[in-house]
Amino acid sequence: MLLAFLSLVVLAYLLPFTVLSRVQRFSGSFLFWNIFAILAILLLLRMMRSWHE
Amino acid sequence: MSEQYLWLAIALYAGWGSAFALAVRRGARLSLIEYFLAGRKLHWLVAALSYGATTYSAFMMLGLVGLTYRGGVGALGFELIYLSGLFWAVLVGPKFWEAGKRHGCVSPGEVLSLEYQNPLVGTVYALIVSGFLIPYTSVQLTGIGYLLEVLSRGKIGYPVGLLLALCFIILWTSIAGLRSVAATDALQAGIMMVSSIALVFFVVVRLLGGFSVFFHTVETTHPQWLSVPGNGFFTFRTFLNLSLPWFFFSISNPQVFQRLLVPANLREMRKTITGFLGYGFVYTLITVTLGFGALVLLPGLKNPDLATPTLLLEFPIPSWIALFVVVGIISAAVSTADSIILTLSSLFLQDILPKGISEQKRLLFAQLLFIPLLCLAVFFFALGRFNLIALLSVTSSLGLLSVVPTIVGTFFSRRKSDRAALLSMVLGAVLALLQLAGVRIFGGWTAPSVLGVASGVYLLTGFLAPREHPPQREGQKCNRRGTQA
Numbered sequence A: 001m002l003l004a005f006l007s008l009v010v011l012a013y014l015l016p017f018t019v020l021s022r023v024q025r026f027s028g029s030f031l032f033w034n035i036f037a038i039l040a041i042l043l044l045l046r047m048m049r050s051w052h053e
Numbered sequence B: 001m002s003e004q005y006l007w008l009a010i011a012l013y014a015g016w017g018s019a020f021a022l023a024v025r026r027g028a029r030l031s032l033i034e035y036f037l038a039g040r041k042l043h044w045l046v047a048a049l050s051y052g053a054t055t056y057s058a059f060m061m062l063g064l065v066g067l068t069y070r071g072g073v074g075a076l077g078f079e080l081i082y083l084s085g086l087f088w089a090v091l092v093g094p095k096f097w098e099a100g101k102r103h104g105c106v107s108p109g110e111v112l113s114l115e116y117q118n119p120l121v122g123t124v125y126a127l128i129v130s131g132f133l134i135p136y137t138s139v140q141l142t143g144i145g146y147l148l149e150v151l152s153r154g155k156i157g158y159p160v161g162l163l164l165a166l167c168f169i170i171l172w173t174s175i176a177g178l179r180s181v182a183a184t185d186a187l188q189a190g191i192m193m194v195s196s197i198a199l200v201f202f203v204v205v206r207l208l209g210g211f212s213v214f215f216h217t218v219e220t221t222h223p224q225w226l227s228v229p230g231n232g233f234f235t236f237r238t239f240l241n242l243s244l245p246w247f248f249f250s251i252s253n254p255q256v257f258q259r260l261l262v263p264a265n266l267r268e269m270r271k272t273i274t275g276f277l278g279y280g281f282v283y284t285l286i287t288v289t290l291g292f293g294a295l296v297l298l299p300g301l302k303n304p305d306l307a308t309p310t311l312l313l314e315f316p317i318p319s320w321i322a323l324f325v326v327v328g329i330i331s332a333a334v335s336t337a338d339s340i341i342l343t344l345s346s347l348f349l350q351d352i353l354p355k356g357i358s359e360q361k362r363l364l365f366a367q368l369l370f371i372p373l374l375c376l377a378v379f380f381f382a383l384g385r386f387n388l389i390a391l392l393s394v395t396s397s398l399g400l401l402s403v404v405p406t407i408v409g410t411f412f413s414r415r416k417s418d419r420a421a422l423l424s425m426v427l428g429a430v431l432a433l434l435q436l437a438g439v440r441i442f443g444g445w446t447a448p449s450v451l452g453v454a455s456g457v458y459l460l461t462g463f464l465a466p467r468e469h470p471p472q473r474e475g476q477k478c479n480r481r482g483t484q485a
Helices: A002-017 A026-049 B003-025 B032-040 B044-055 B058-071 B074-084 B086-103 B108-116 B119-151 B158-176 B178-207 B211-221 B236-247 B254-261 B266-297 B304-314 B319-352 B359-382 B389-412 B418-436 B446-464
Strands: none
Touching (some): A002 A026, A002 B074, A026 B074, A026 B086, A026 B266, B003 B158, B003 B319, B032 B319, B032 B359, B044 B178, B044 B254, B044 B266, B044 B319, B058 B074, B058 B119, B058 B266, B058 B304, B074 B236, B074 B266, B086 B254, B108 B119, B108 B254, B108 B319, B108 B418, B119 B158, B119 B254, B119 B304, B119 B319, B119 B359, B119 B389, B158 B178, B158 B319, B158 B359, B178 B211, B178 B266, B211 B266, B236 B389, B236 B446, B254 B319, B319 B359, B389 B418, B389 B446, B418 B446
């Protein structure tokens, strides 16, 4: 889970500056970063499920 | 915008906020844990809204709108990478909360002192974060000062805005500490969200012809704003330097890190973080959309930080929305500033003040001395009228990066040592200061270098240091001046 999350963050830095750097539409980096945020939130929710006192 | 309407909106805001603050005071017996952690009994919804209001400052509706105006979609990436940085709160939060509760700690510095078995660690931590947070707090006041000055066309002077903000901060922190701050924060978070939604819908639907027209207009008139580096503002280095400090914001900024000590149990903490993640995602999207809207409607602005106030002035936005937005921005600024002041005050009391002072005297010190003194420091800094809201906000976060390795290492390093923590924080902070002063030691890679040096020093010193300290002993208590070794 940790690895998946950190990989996602690395992609959030790399993809917009490489693959998406020429896509000058809302369907480019704008959409990508939104999807990134939703996936990140879902992963965080899963990580929090494993909390126990 | 009419000066009278502005005063009316401020008066209503002051009245509602004070009523909320006073309402939660009833029956609250003041102790350090009650004053600084709301007795660890905040409802998760109030805690989540308060976390949101504390995190999202005047930077959002002024700075982030301006950053979108200036650099485009990179501002969205930067802010959403910040949101994903809640990862650190999720990773460190339970261990930090457990240590704080077990030892009865009030401030993050106390937890560090206990875990590293050296009170100096908490003291150095407190001094470093205080030094870097005063400019950030002053930015909040700056936002209010500019906003009222611009909207009243100079009739409400810049210092008047600063003084108003100071009054709210002193009043709401003094009434019942975090309990009153959190109650007013929850109200303010609601105002921030509703006002920004109302404004963005009016701008996009009424002024720009609807969302599909808006998307099409931006794509055809400002296509470069939809990619990075795009128009050249968000180079990879700039993006990394801006976003990396904010990726660690949830643990590097003590005003939000301390909130992880507040929940009664981990279930409440989970609900608080979940609530905040939803709030943050929506609020970010709204703010960035507003930035794009301002870009289309107001091309050629000299100071993009003033895009929102200029929108309110230049377009026929209904008065109730405009005033609501003004109150929303003031709310965002005040809710961040009062939380910082409260946290810094707890750090001074618990990590810097000498031992042997009773709890009640500490509380008096906080209310009569520290909070007013901190407010004065912030006020005089804000009088400098710094123009760069986004830049000042981020440079504060740059300095705070220096404490990140120490915090993470507290709970995850097998070779943690007080020397490693002290050296790492001090050298990281010195490097940040040098870079803020213009010394480009690592070729302009400011954030990675501060984080890299602080981490490297922490790991190397920890590896070389002899294992002097025994494992954590049960039964130690912080609080009422911290560490009893």
